[in-house]
Each structure stands twice: as C-alpha cells, then as structure tokens.
Amino acid sequence: MRDTDARRRAPRIAPGWWFVAPALTLIVVFFVGPVIAALGLSFTDFDLYALADPRAARWVGFRNYARVLHEPLFWQALRNTLYFAIVGGPLTVAASLGAALLVNARTLRWKATARAVFFAPFVTTLVAVAIVWKYLYHPRYGLLNWLLGHLGIPQIDWLGDPHWAMPAIILLATWKNFGYNMLIFIAGLQNIPRELHEAAALDGATPFQRFRHVTIPMLAPTMFFVVIVTMIGYLQLFTEPYVMTQGGPLRATTSLVLYMYEEGFRWWRLGVAAGIAFLLFILIVLFTLLQRRISPRGAV
C-alpha cells in the first residue's frame, strides 16, 4: 500500500529531459565545467610539477594576471591580435560583399558555379592551405611576388619581414573566409524587396546610386553583425601563425591564443595560460557588448 503510494509520488522525469540529458551532460562536463575551472586555474601557480601532482599547485591570487600584464610579449600579442581582427575583419567582409553582389547580379549565368568557386576556400583545411600560402609567399620563388613583379612591384619578403608578416596572414585569412559571409549577404540581398530597386530606377537613380541608397542601407544591419562576428572569430587567431611563422618574425605574428598555447602547452605554465585565456575572454565579451550596443533598432 505505502509502497505503491511512494511509487506514485516519486517524481516522474519528463521525457524531454531524457532527450537533452546526453547533450547537456557532455556540455556541462566538457565545456561549462572547464570554463569555470579555468577561472580557478588562473589564480594558481599550476605548472609542470603540479601536472605530476596537482597538490603542488598553490593559490596565488592575481599574481598570474599581474605577471602577464607586465609582460611586453602579452601587449605585443594583444596588439597583433587586434591588428588582425580590426583590419582583417572588415577586409574579409568587404570581399564577401563584393562576391555576393557579383553572384547576385541579375544578368549573371552560372550563379551556382560562381558561388561554389567562391565558397571552396572556406571548406578547405586551414593547416593545408596555410602551407600552400607559405610557398606562394616565398620571396624568390613564390607566385605572388612573381605576379606583383609584372605590375612593377619590387620583391616583398612577406613572411620574413615583421611589417609584412601580419598583412600576409590577413590576406590568407581573407581568401579563406570571405565565402562564408558571402552566403549570408546573398541571402540578405535576396530579402531586399524588388520594388525598392524598381522605384529608385524609375526615379532615375543610376546603378551606383541604387547601391549606395538602397542596397547599403538595407544590408547595414546584417553587415554590422557580420563584421563583429568575423572580428570575434579573428580574435582567436592561432593556426596561421603556428604553421606559417611560429609567431615570428620578431614576434610580429604572435597572437593571444598562440601565446596562451606556448605558455600552457609548451612551458606547461597552465596557471599563467589560464590567465591569458580569461583576458582573451574579456576582450571577446567587450566586442560582443559592442555588437549589442550598436546593432539595436530591432534590426537584426
């Protein structure tokens, strides 16, 4: 009697929970937990000794942060990362928009082919194409300097010159990634009502005026969103410098994530590396807030 009562009262878990349980468990154990642990880790001196015996790690308060913030290399990595994101993000989006306008041109045939061609670089393996570009950038034998030579531009030591290494990486990233945003812009362009263009044309607007006064304002919310999202992605720069320059020359391409990787997984200073990771996180939060602040108007 009491037994059945208890059974009846035992809370029945809604089936929905069973469906989400595997995903939630994995996300909590392998993502949320580690993120919280990273914060804790950043307040310890966890290093190679602690790796052998975690009890060797001690609480050091903000010492890792103080140390990192006094490290010139951190500031250089921050500058490099911001350079890559702030120049590379808009450049990539501009290329995306250009490609989208091309593919979307009303009189263009082979639209699907053009779209596939522009999108192909995006699906390639970054490590592989970074190696390809490394050779394209070769000062003597590289295709790029040879092509530029035809335009009368003297040899550039793309990856060997501290002033050119980051622009070279930006160029590779632009090539690799513009196809992704292009798809978003194509969708956005197709959402602009035909009548707007027709009305403007009837009023005598030239194609350029229509682009300036119809297309751009209609796309602006998407464009802003896409620029910020691209920049946030670019703040996580790692593979290109790892493969092409190892962060050089003269640390000109050492990004925050590469710096974190070196501290954490080369020198096993996990506490310090966790501090760098959190500083990166703060930077990304700032960019996200910027996006929320400036793209309001209920537009996106």
Add this chain to the structure above:
Amino acid sequence: MSASRAARDRVGQTALYAALALFGTLSLLPLLWMVSASFMAQGEATTFPPALLPHHPTLVHYRDLFGRLALGRYAMNSALVAVVTTAGALAINASAGYAFAKLRFRGRDATFRAMAAGLAIPVQVAMLPLFLLIKSLGLVNSYGGVIIPGLASIFGIFLVRQYALAIPDDLLDAARIDGAGELRVFRSIVLPTIRPVLATLALWTFLATWNDFMWPLIVLSDDRRYTLPVALAGLVGEHSQDVELMMAGAVITVLPVLVLFLMLQRYYVEGVTEGSVK
C-alpha cells in the same frame, strides 16, 4: 536611345564577367597551384620564374607520402575521428534539438537560454582544464580524447531546434494517441521529417572535425595517432624545402573535404543561411 542602352548593357555585362573572372581566379589559384605543384619533380616548384604546370607530371611524392611517410595512416586516423564524431554528434544534438523545440518540460527555456549564452565563450578558455580532465580520464593521446569533447555542440542543437520548430504538433500528438512512446515518435516521425537538417549537421560536423587542428594538436602526442592536419604541420617542419612533397600532402588533406562539399553543397549552404540570418 535604345542602341546606346544596349551598348551600355554590353559594357556592364563585360565588366561583370571580368570581375567574376578575376575573383574566381584569385579564389581558385592557390588550390590549382597546390594540385599542379604536387605533380612536379623535386625542385621544380622552386625555380624562377615559377613553373605553373609540371613538365613531366610525376606521382613520386604521393608514393613517398603513402609509403615512406605513412600518410595513409594519418588519413585513416582523420577519417575515424571524423566519422565517429559525426555519428555521435548526430544522435546527441538531434535528440536535444528536437526536445528543446517540441517537448515540454520544466526549465526547458531557461536551460536553452543559458546554453545560448555559452555560445559567446571562446573554446580556448576551456582548453587548459579540459586537457587536465582528459588527462585524469586517461584519454591523453587517444582518439577518445579528440572525439568526446566535440560530440555535443551548442550550435548543432540550435540548428536542429530551429528546423524542428516547424514540425506540426498535431502530427506528433496523432502518433501519441495511437499509443507510440516518445522514443518511437522521435524515431519514426521526427527523424524522417528533419532529415535535411541532419544532413547539414552531419556535413558541418564532419568538415569541422576533419579540419580541426588545435585540439588534436594538444591531445595527441604519439605520432601514430596524429590526424592529417597535425601530421602535416609536423611534416612541414622537417620537409619545408620539399615544396612538391608538401603540396601533395596538402592535396591529400584537402581533397576529401572539397569533394564532400561539392557533392553535398546544397546542405552546407542551407546550414549557413539557417544558422546565421534567422
């Protein structure tokens, strides 16, 4: 009047195709050169002026890579990791995405919102403790250590949920009235209905896993377990002078994902527009 209009149209058309040709060349040239150089004889890619096509195409670098340098093994590792991750991710994210869209349970919306907030956190923040966790589970230098953290994906759950929202409730209720349990409803009604988004999710997961570099680099220490990108990054250190050999390695790494994309691009493209515009 109409003659000048036609002339202007023709100029516009020419400019359009010229721009298209320029853009298209820029986007394909690095890939075409990669393929071309992979068939060149040793040293041919480092001449001035640069050779665009191989003089006497040779397969020697491919033979070298698969023979002496055991690249076939890395390709198998990559395939194994990508296939297992994709299969697991499909099951896990599809059921969660469906439940967040269509099943009612307490705390559903709050949980979903909390999860969505997690999208803003860069994965690198989790990597250091994640490595320690993987280490304590004894999974360092194992395929499991590469696969398990990539199974559940907030983005994947989002994608499926968005699509599953459109399933009519009546369809599900009708099956329940006929006595089908929730699992049965999911298997025989939901899964067939959301098949297109499953294709998208599978393609995304496969390509992302195949192309991933940083996490496998951290977890895998024994070169017999390396995935292609990790092996390739190691090779370029030792063989950076062997341009043609490295290009053949790049072709082997890129070709499978490029072919897969070209075959299934419809699903990929839908994924991008579904996921980001809405």
